[in-house]
Amino acid sequence: MSDDLTDEGTYERVRAGQWLSRVGGAEVSRRKLLRTSAGIGLGAAIAGTGQAVGGTAHAGTGHAGTGHAGTGATRVLAGAGRAAAEGPIVKPLPPELFVVHGTNAETRWEAMSGQGHLTPADRFFVRNHTTTPLIDALTWRLRLWGSGLRGAPAEDRPVEFSYEDLLALPAESLTAFIECTGNGRGFFSSQQGQTVSGTPWRLGAVGVARWRGVRLATVLDRAGLTRRAVDVLPRGLDAEFVDKGVNLGRVRRPLPVAKALDDVLLAYEMNGRPLPPDHGFPVRLVVPSWVGIGSIKWLGDIQVSDQPLFSPWNTQFYRLFGPDHPPEGGPPLTRMVVKSAFELPWDARVEAGRAHTLRGRSWSGGGRIRRVEVSVDGGASWQAAHSGGQPSATAWRRWEFRWTPRRPGPHVLLARATDETGATQPDQAPYNTLGYLFGAVVRHPVTVV
Ligand SMILES: Nc1nc2c(c(=O)[nH]1)N[C@H]1C(S)=C(S)[C@@H](COP(=O)(O)O)O[C@H]1N2
């Protein structure tokens, strides 16, 4: 493959050509684009798979019988009986750990205080388009099909892998963040006075976990990947997503084969345990450094194509729209931007005249964090924060800063990180109507008492 489609600029250039040849010109209407993309993914429903639906266990009752008592994914098959949840999210969402936004829940940053490098599953944010499905690992199959595989298996005659098949393949582990593309969206309005649509997250739609599973490259190889393949389209088993009265089908977002073969994992474990239901049990994709939507949960099938693939999740959504962007949106978003957060409550109270250690974390889809600076005077002056350890390209870096506040009253704390590409956090995030990629320095209010 001569074009490096993991590079956003190249991705867009190559795709622009493919796009025009596919839809026949730039004047094509949004409606037609929608129809075109929906046609790819809707097809036959995943017939007869192990989606155990129904049941009455209450979200928050601890979810008996899920097989999660074991310490590894291999234990899951022993306890496959599952109940279904009432709410969109199965796990408990205590208010000290989460802020709930509809079918989604964001981690409170103060809940990361005192935690290690990883976000424990009990406080990892959840972003659900609909509802967490409860899937039986015994009958679940991963199905691969399409023109990019040897023999071009049809959707109803796919190459199949059971959960046990995947467990038997060589396993790898990867510590990586998953972050919603709209993380920080609320600050477009609260900090920049701009109107955007979507969940008004603060900074809690991100988490870092240790994922274990099989490389997508391994499974694609076993399924008969050909050199003509250009895109893969992983699709979830959760319900079809209806947006403003339009059924967009099951959640799915294309990935270029170059990324799929590079570092993408089919994960069946999170932090040493089977994936919890809300995070994609039995198997999810982990697409390191890229927009969270790529990390498809409850993976059901993967179309592998010798043609570029489209879905609403790389046409209608997850591009930059607005006055500074073309009508069809900017390039499909890939890497996340640099961000930083304090492990403090919003409007934290901090005692005057005492030395405090402010802690936080910074991360970037561009790679390792090189430098973090903190301002305790609303951005007038900056000092280096202290960060130890070896930074990782796919996870966050922890840092701390000693502060002895003197003057009681309201203060604004800021943290600004720079990654290994030299990308640093700006004062203002570029406006876009869907509120993606808010990477500006966040003004964190605290009151010194
Ligand atoms: N099948 C499916 N996969 C999905 C989603 C979804 O709603 N359905 N949400 C996506 C989005 S937008 C994000 S940000 C991440 C969130 O992962 P988490 O809920 O495990 O934190 O999952 C992605 N994968």
Ligand SMILES: [Mo]
């Ligand atoms: Mo997301």
